Amino acid sequence: MSQATKEAGLWTAVKELPGNFWSSIFRNPLPSSDLERASTSFTNFFLHIHPVKVHRNTLRPIYTLGLGLISFFLFLILMVTGILLMFYYVPSTTQAYDRMLDLRGSVAFGTFLRNMHRWSAHGMVAVVFLHMCRVFLTGAYKKPREFNWVLGVGLLLVTLFLSFTGYLLPWDQLAFWAITVGTSIAGYAPLVGQQIKFLLLGDATVGQEALLRFYVLHVAVLPATLMLLIGVHFWRIRKDGGLSRPEEPANLAVRVTAVPVEKAVEEKKRTYGLVGFVRGPFTKIGNIPDNSVYSWPNLLMAELFVFVLTVAAILTLSLLFHAPLEEPVNVMHPPNPAKAPWYFLGLQEMVSYSAFWGGIGIPTVFVLLLLLAPYLDRNPRGVGRWFARERLLANTIFITLVVVKVIFIVIGAFFRGPNWSFVSPW
Amino acid sequence: MPVAQRPRMTAAPSEQEDMPRRRLLSWFTSVGLFGSAVLSAFSNFVFIKPRATYGQPARFAIGKPEEFPPGTRISLDARRVCIVREGGKMAAISTTCTHLGCIVGVSDTGFACPCHGSRFDQDGNITGGPAPKPLPWYKVSLKPNGDLEVDKGVEVMPGTYYNV
Numbered sequence: 001m002s003q004a005t006k007e008a009g010l011w012t013a014v015k016e017l018p019g020n021f022w023s024s025i026f027r028n029p030l031p032s033s034d035l036e037r038a039s040t041s042f043t044n045f046f047l048h049i050h051p052v053k054v055h056r057n058t059l060r061p062i063y064t065l066g067l068g069l070i071s072f073f074l075f076l077i078l079m080v081t082g083i084l085l086m087f088y089y090v091p092s093t094t095q096a097y098d099r100m101l102d103l104r105g106s107v108a109f110g111t112f113l114r115n116m117h118r119w120s121a122h123g124m125v126a127v128v129f130l131h132m133c134r135v136f137l138t139g140a141y142k143k144p145r146e147f148n149w150v151l152g153v154g155l156l157l158v159t160l161f162l163s164f165t166g167y168l169l170p171w172d173q174l175a176f177w178a179i180t181v182g183t184s185i186a187g188y189a190p191l192v193g194q195q196i197k198f199l200l201l202g203d204a205t206v207g208q209e210a211l212l213r214f215y216v217l218h219v220a221v222l223p224a225t226l227m228l229l230i231g232v233h234f235w236r237i238r239k240d241g242g243l244s245r246p247e248e249p250a251n252l253a254v255r256v257t258a259v260p261v262e263k264a265v266e267e268k269k270r271t272y273g274l275v276g277f278v279r280g281p282f283t284k285i286g287n288i289p290d291n292s293v294y295s296w297p298n299l300l301m302a303e304l305f306v307f308v309l310t311v312a313a314i315l316t317l318s319l320l321f322h323a324p325l326e327e328p329v330n331v332m333h334p335p336n337p338a339k340a341p342w343y344f345l346g347l348q349e350m351v352s353y354s355a356f357w358g359g360i361g362i363p364t365v366f367v368l369l370l371l372l373a374p375y376l377d378r379n380p381r382g383v384g385r386w387f388a389r390e391r392l393l394a395n396t397i398f399i400t401l402v403v404v405k406v407i408f409i410v411i412g413a414f415f416r417g418p419n420w421s422f423v424s425p426w
Numbered sequence: 427m428p429v430a431q432r433p434r435m436t437a438a439p440s441e442q443e444d445m446p447r448r449r450l451l452s453w454f455t456s457v458g459l460f461g462s463a464v465l466s467a468f469s470n471f472v473f474i475k476p477r478a479t480y481g482q483p484a485r486f487a488i489g490k491p492e493e494f495p496p497g498t499r500i501s502l503d504a505r506r507v508c509i510v511r512e513g514g515k516m517a518a519i520s521t522t523c524t525h526l527g528c529i530v531g532v533s534d535t536g537f538a539c540p541c542h543g544s545r546f547d548q549d550g551n552i553t554g555g556p557a558p559k560p561l562p563w564y565k566v567s568l569k570p571n572g573d574l575e576v577d578k579g580v581e582v583m584p585g586t587y588y589n590v
Contacts, residue, residue: 187527204481333529352556356558
């Protein structure tokens with residue numbers, strides 16, 4: 001009899017194996033109640049980055065434009081395509097360029113992957129910059145989100161540096177001269193400039209040492225830094241009370257009180273009493289209108305939508321346009337004019353007036369202004385709306401700086417010919 | 427209860443005596459730990475600063491003086507110098523732009539940089555563009571075997587020629 005139950009037990013186990021295996025991975029069935037929707041968000045490793053509920057304002061596409069998410073998804077695409085490209089790339093002055101040709105000629109999807117990597121990189125620089133504009137123009141950097149803005153400026157700088165280091169790797173003419181110029185700009189920094197240049201290049205001029213150094217920075221040091229910063233950036237969004245949004249009307253102000261879980265559940269029949277322990281303005285215990293919705297499925301669907309759109313855009317671009325590859329490096333003949341990538345053309349244009357002021361002085365002031373913006377502008381009003389009237393001055397200054405920057409880029413890109421002399425694009 | 431309290435009673439006076447010592451110890455510990463962290467961070471920079479480089483040597487031979495007839499202005503792009511000979515006088519002028527390190531091209535009027543439009547006259551003096559300094563001149567000498575040698579490690583005053 002005991003034998004019979006054993007056999008039956010084994011048979012039942014085999015029969016139920018797929019179901020048991022599935023439920024051992026996913027502890028929750030597809031949610032059909034609020035309790036399950038909440039628990040889906042916090043029992044899944046990949047989903048628990050989300051809060052259980054998000055404010056409706058967070059989901060308004062016109063408020064965020066999804067720019068932060070797009071930057072992150074572009075970074076994911078860059079990681080995947082970058083790692084794949086690493087299988088074929090050799091950071092050697094004698095091999096790098098040939099490997100680029102190999103990608104074109106003898107590697108399946110080689111051109112396509114390189115296109116994806118290149119266009120995502122350009123896209124990431126652009127979108128990170130636009131994301132910063134969004135955050136500034138909606139006043140989202142104000143208390144308590146000052147430090148997340150600082151982290152964001154750090155992310156912008158790391159993104160630019162990642163793009164710059166990646167620029168050298170194909171070892172073509174464009175790469176070599178852009179890096180020669182770029183590292184010379186670093187050499188103009190007071191006191192430590194020449195030291196920094198030497199550390200970056202590992203030699204007096206751009207050569208094998210520089211290529212290896214830029215490779216290590218590009219595939220290990222900087223991505224790791226970026227991931228760490230992204231992690232803290234995301235974490236702070238939650239800890240700073242979710243995305244910025246307009247203030248709730250005063251009579252509905254939320255009173256923040258820590259409520260014991262059992263009591264909260266018992267009194268209000270709420271299933272998410274845990275949030276009562278988290279400080280910030282999103283505690284939902286008390287008689288206030290609930291302006292939040294469950295992350296599953298609302299936030300998740302929005303994210304999926306942005307993700308699919310981002311991937312589709314990059315795939316389309318990569319099918320239509322090829323990443324440029326110029327002639328192999330010829331250290332004796334700089335192309336004329338030698339131009340940096342578009343996002344550094346504003347810098348290059350400024351550098352053509354004065355290497356120190358254009359390349360070091362003004363950019364440093366610009367970055368310092370960005371870093372200090374939330375600490376200089378303490379006006380608490382106008383948060384959570386585009387172009388708020390109360391923020392007219394701050395927004396005007398910011399837009400002016402952005403427009404000047406764009407003008408310099410346009411001049412550098414279209415109005416500069418051989419010997420960097422002024423030419424008309426028409 | 428009394429048993430548990432007794433050690434605390436005896437500990438109380440010595441606890442007060444211990445406080446400055448504890449604070450001192452914790453101060454030493456923090457300084458030690460923080461200092462080690464700073465030192466090890468700094469040692470990374472020491473590590474990545476190469477002690478030997480594999481680039482071009484600063485001193486190199488360029489050939490016999492006869493290979494450069496009077497009136498020569500030849501740019502040795504691989505060496506990044508322009509060899510000038512006027513009569514019996516020879517000089518080596520750098521062709522690395524002092525602005526941002528591009529190679530300047532040799533023209534009839536002097537040198538021109540393709541990157542940001544710096545221009546120099548025949549002696550390397552700035553005539554236009556963003557370059558902050560004139561092109562440096564390097565020491566030229568004759569080796570025992572009769573070869574001319576340029577030493578990029580030694581800059582000489584512009585206008586200093588070597589008489590062959």
